[in-house]
Amino acid sequence: MRRVSLLLATGLLAGTGAVAVADVEPPVLHAAQQRGTAVVSALPAVPPTPKTVDGQTGDWAGEAAGFSGLSHYSAGELVHADYLFDAFGAEDGDDVDRVSRNDALEEASPGFYRLEPTYQYDIGGQVGAPTGEVGLGGEPVYGDAQDTDGGGHVAAADLREVRVAADASTVSLLVRTTTMTADRSAGVVVLADTVDGSSAYDVPFGSGLRTERADVALLVARTGGVAVDLATGTRTAFPVAADDSGYDNVLEAGIPRALVERSAKDKPGKGKGKALGHKPRLQLALAAGVSDGADGLVDLQGEDADVVNVANVAFRPDEPVRIRFDKRQAFALHDGTIDPFFVDVDVDGLLAGRTEALRPGAGYHERQFTSSEQISVEGDRDGIWQPYGVYVPSSYDGTTPTRTTYWMHWRGGDTHDAAVVSPRTMRDFGEDVGGLVIAPRGRGTSTWYVGKAQVDFREVWDDVLSTFAVDEDRVYVTGHSMGGWASYLLSILYPDRFAAALPYAGVPTQGLWAGCEFDDNCWQGTNGGNAKDQWTTPLLENLRNVPIAISHGALDELVPVTGVTRQAEKLATLGYRYRYYLFPTYEHYSHPIHDEWAEGARYASEFTRDENPARVTYLRSMPFERTVETGPDQGRPYAGLDFSFDSAYWMSGLSPVDGQRGVAKVDAVSLAKAAAPVLTVPEAGGPAALGQLGPYAMQGLRWTADPLAAAPAAVNGFTATLTGASAVAFDLARMGISASAPVTGAVTTEAPLALSLRGGWTSVPAVTGATVTSLVDGVLTLQLPAGT
Numbered sequence: 001m002r003r004v005s006l007l008l009a010t011g012l013l014a015g016t017g018a019v020a021v022a023d024v025e026p027p028v029l030h031a032a033q034q035r036g037t038a039v040v041s042a043l044p045a046v047p048p049t050p051k052t053v054d055g056q057t058g059d060w061a062g063e064a065a066g067f068s069g070l071s072h073y074s075a076g077e078l079v080h081a082d083y084l085f086d087a088f089g090a091e092d093g094d095d096v097d098r099v100s101r102n103d104a105l106e107e108a109s110p111g112f113y114r115l116e117p118t119y120q121y122d123i124g125g126q127v128g129a130p131t132g133e134v135g136l137g138g139e140p141v142y143g144d145a146q147d148t149d150g151g152g153h154v155a156a157a158d159l160r161e162v163r164v165a166a167d168a169s170t171v172s173l174l175v176r177t178t179t180m181t182a183d184r185s186a187g188v189v190v191l192a193d194t195v196d197g198s199s200a201y202d203v204p205f206g207s208g209l210r211t212e213r214a215d216v217a218l219l220v221a222r223t224g225g226v227a228v229d230l231a232t233g234t235r236t237a238f239p240v241a242a243d244d245s246g247y248d249n250v251l252e253a254g255i256p257r258a259l260v261e262r263s264a265k266d267k268p269g270k271g272k273g274k275a276l277g278h279k280p281r282l283q284l285a286l287a288a289g290v291s292d293g294a295d296g297l298v299d300l301q302g303e304d305a306d307v308v309n310v311a312n313v314a315f316r317p318d319e320p321v322r323i324r325f326d327k328r329q330a331f332a333l334h335d336g337t338i339d340p341f342f343v344d345v346d347v348d349g350l351l352a353g354r355t356e357a358l359r360p361g362a363g364y365h366e367r368q369f370t371s372s373e374q375i376s377v378e379g380d381r382d383g384i385w386q387p388y389g390v391y392v393p394s395s396y397d398g399t400t401p402t403r404t405t406y407w408m409h410w411r412g413g414d415t416h417d418a419a420v421v422s423p424r425t426m427r428d429f430g431e432d433v434g435g436l437v438i439a440p441r442g443r444g445t446s447t448w449y450v451g452k453a454q455v456d457f458r459e460v461w462d463d464v465l466s467t468f469a470v471d472e473d474r475v476y477v478t479g480h481s482m483g484g485w486a487s488y489l490l491s492i493l494y495p496d497r498f499a500a501a502l503p504y505a506g507v508p509t510q511g512l513w514a515g516c517e518f519d520d521n522c523w524q525g526t527n528g529g530n531a532k533d534q535w536t537t538p539l540l541e542n543l544r545n546v547p548i549a550i551s552h553g554a555l556d557e558l559v560p561v562t563g564v565t566r567q568a569e570k571l572a573t574l575g576y577r578y579r580y581y582l583f584p585t586y587e588h589y590s591h592p593i594h595d596e597w598a599e600g601a602r603y604a605s606e607f608t609r610d611e612n613p614a615r616v617t618y619l620r621s622m623p624f625e626r627t628v629e630t631g632p633d634q635g636r637p638y639a640g641l642d643f644s645f646d647s648a649y650w651m652s653g654l655s656p657v658d659g660q661r662g663v664a665k666v667d668a669v670s671l672a673k674a675a676a677p678v679l680t681v682p683e684a685g686g687p688a689a690l691g692q693l694g695p696y697a698m699q700g701l702r703w704t705a706d707p708l709a710a711a712p713a714a715v716n717g718f719t720a721t722l723t724g725a726s727a728v729a730f731d732l733a734r735m736g737i738s739a740s741a742p743v744t745g746a747v748t749t750e751a752p753l754a755l756s757l758r759g760g761w762t763s764v765p766a767v768t769g770a771t772v773t774s775l776v777d778g779v780l781t782l783q784l785p786a787g788t
Contacts, residue, residue: 032113050077095142178381185221194261408478528636540576544617619665678788
């Protein structure tokens with residue numbers, strides 16, 4: 001533990017070494033990751049749909065962009081996506097001096113930004129030591145509001161989406177939260193600035209807020225809506241409908257325009273409303289607390305002092321990138337106001353059906369997607385709406401296929417931790433190589449990307465492909481610690497998705513492997529894992545077509561270097577492309593502290609995916625597969641998931657003889673591809689590189705074209721060797737094999753095998769050496785006896 005704090009102090013105070021020519025930052029002292037921008041373009045108007053206050057969303061026709069903090073117009077609706085899981089309310093005063101001091105240091109020298117996440121991230125706690133030993137706070141959020149159950153996140157007030165529409169007489173408001181139940185729902189405070197030069201007022205409803213801008217305050221709750229003229233106290237009711245069924249979580253209101261709109265005939269003069277002209281204006285701010293079931297809000301308490309009774313504020317596009325995107329919110333609420341977050345709504349645009357396209361611009365974003373109900377539970381952060389982080393490089397235009405790197409967070413981490421704690425991840429894997437960086441949440445902090453977290457990865461994968469222009473031949477996976485494990489896990493399970501893998505301080509199993517095999521104690525699980533069943537080393541054969549660069553510290557106190565070294569030795573024995581970077585002075589957290597990833601990014605850049613390689617080697621381990629389906633806690637196995645990791649490239653349907661504990665392996669070669677011979681040659685490097693000061697020693701293997709060997713002649717056939725398998729299928733077209741000509745196949749199988757060939761046949765062809773069992777939809781299935 002002492003090593004961690006000393007290394008951090010040394011890096012922060014003495015980082016003055018050589019810097020890459022293109023690098024404007026000293027080592028360690030790296031500037032904050034910049035918040036992503038919005039690229040908005042006008043589209044033809046779409047007539048708005050009439051709204052009915054019924055708590056249903058079917059008459060809200062605008063399309064959601066799904067990027068947190070950003071707003072746009074669609075079908076005459078202002079559509080705003082709020083940040084997910086950020087309802088932490090006001091800062092209660094304990095962080096004011098520290099944050100002010102750190103902000104001043106950051107303004108003087110941007111690299112001092114890293115002091116703030118160092119305080120927020122409990123480094124001591126990460127290695128099991130008391131936080132006080134290193135003097136760090138470990139408070140990942142700025143807000144200190146406590147829910148009535150004592151929890152630190154006010155889930156019922158967690159805004160997900162806000163929409164505003166209008167017709168000739170009514171402003172329609174739709175508010176959706178991540179959590180709503182019949183007995184617990186949001187109370188939404190709306191402030192309206194309707195006249196020029198408002199006085200200061202206390203905001204009613206037990207909100208604890210004060211405003212120097214608004215003159216009308218409204219409360220929207222499932223019990224009804226009320227607007228209060230802050231100057232006169234006049235109260236006006238308006239209709240509200242709610243729907244807590246499923247995951248809609250809707251509060252819908254119909255507010256008379258006259259209550260909240262600047263009059264079209266009111267021409268403001270000097271001051272904040274200058275130059276507004278005669279157009280009708282709607283200026284709103286909105287925040288959510290928890291409804292008390294009557295006409296007010298539940299009282300919230302802070303950790304150390306009383307706080308205002310709203311926990312989440314909408315319309316904050318300029319929140320800096322933080323673990324929960326709540327810094328500006330927390331300190332504005334500490335001051336008792338939401339005045340900084342007024343939005344100017346284009347009423348004429350609402351009436352005319354104003355419509356825009358929004359795509360994420362350069363910088364870091366939170367993306368929202370709809371998860372499956374199968375793994376979702378109404379409550380706090382386990383619902384159907386989930387986030388992932390995405391860095392968008394300045395070169396991204398929304399149409400050109402772009403390299404993409406998946407960053408998998410460490411154990412104890414969350415979606416945005418890398419962007420906050422180690423901001424150079426987004427530059428080294430993103431901006432400097434013109435790439436997107438995707439940061440999945442994994443349904444929690446310590447889920448090991450199995451069970452629900454594996455579903456999360458697959459759902460994020462699908463959303464990324466449907467949302468962004470991805471170059472599918474240049475997709476990479478990387479991560480630190482548990483994220484390093486995920487770099488092994490995902491590239492082994494899905495080798496046909498990745499061009500390269502880059503584990504940092506990655507453990508070869510869910511827990512640790514000491515590098516020995518003579519005793520079960522060589523494997524030790526964590527978070528309920530079965531470390532021996534989840535051991536990736538025997539499955540490294542799946543990486544024949546996925547180069548991998550392993551980076552590890554010799555002093556790692558959590559992931560023994562012995563096991564990782566054996567991992568590298570296995571790759572060397574296989575003759576695969578790999579690099580092993582060993583850092584003699586690094587411990588477990590040195591990589592995110594030093595925050596240097598450029599060498600790995602450069603290595604990955606050398607490779608593109610071969611979607612249909614000449615040779616495929618793939619193992620399907622049923623014990624491993626079961627832990628991925630039921631994990632992470634094998635003592636409380638998750639039920640109902642079936643992943644069937646049985647395919648890669650042009651091979652599919654790989655089935656083991658023993659469906660419970662068996663391991664099936666296929667090693668198949670398409671002779672039609674006639675791959676050029678390569679030489680496997682060693683490589684070495686160190687002790688430093690541009691953007692990677694080290695010191696490190698690197699060894700590995702590289703494939704290079706054999707100048708003395710000619711490519712073999714193409715043959716319309718294949719070879720395959722199988723062990724422990726009862727069935728497998730090959731796609732002949734993807735193998736480059738023509739089904740309209742004679743096909744030869746040399747198959748060696750340890751057990752009787754059902755071999756299916758997808759060839760598009762319309763009638764059964766002549767077959768020798770095997771028994772035809774079926775021809776269905778162009779797929780010919782043969783039964784082969786054990787042997788050759």
